[in-house]
Amino acid sequence: MTTDPRHYRIDNIEFNVHDIARSKAFYGAVFGWTFTDYGPAYTEFSDGRLSGGFTTGEPVRPGGPLIILYADDLALARQAILQAGGTISRPEFPFPGGSRLHFTDPDGYELAVWTQG
Template identity: 65%
Template sequence: MAPSGKDKRIDYIEFNVSDIGRMRAFYGAAFGWTFKDYGPEYCEFSDGNLTGGFAAGGDARTGGPLVILFADDLAGAQKRVETAGGKIVKPIFDFPGGRRFHFADPDGYELAVWSDQ
């Protein structure tokens, strides 16, 4: 069997959400993600590089792995998150290698956005 090129790499991220439409609106407005529906209980998202899904009816959970997005314009990304209805959990701060902020999406998942600028 030939190697797929995907071996040992993150392939998909899935969120249990309370309202797929609300999550589509948030991530579409904040990050420009695109979506493909698979019935009323599941929606796939794409950020142009990685795909994942929103599964309706599950319990949103905080904690677990921290999903980190990249932004060329960190302050602009924070403003889009706030405008889209996200809550800033940790404002922009410096860390070795760059700067980042953490936010909670409408279901309470904590994610981060970083930049090397």
């Protein structure tokens, strides 16, 4: 039974950046975003409706930010991704606040799914 209203909705967008301070200055000045730092390699941003993050923990990749969906059960999401023809590009891994995995859809777009815990 699904109880979390975020289940299978876009929950987060993550930008891999070269310089977090520069990104914070830019998006704060242009759009008024606010920030919460979680160590030297990650900061969360909020635009007042949607949150996301800037990280230096991964290489900057062409093609834009990583779109992250939320799932109540990561194992069931993994199974559904594989059954629908997706590929797991990065197996489940923990991070502060939960765990996530990355996958590619049939066209090769990479997204991620996370869960709390």
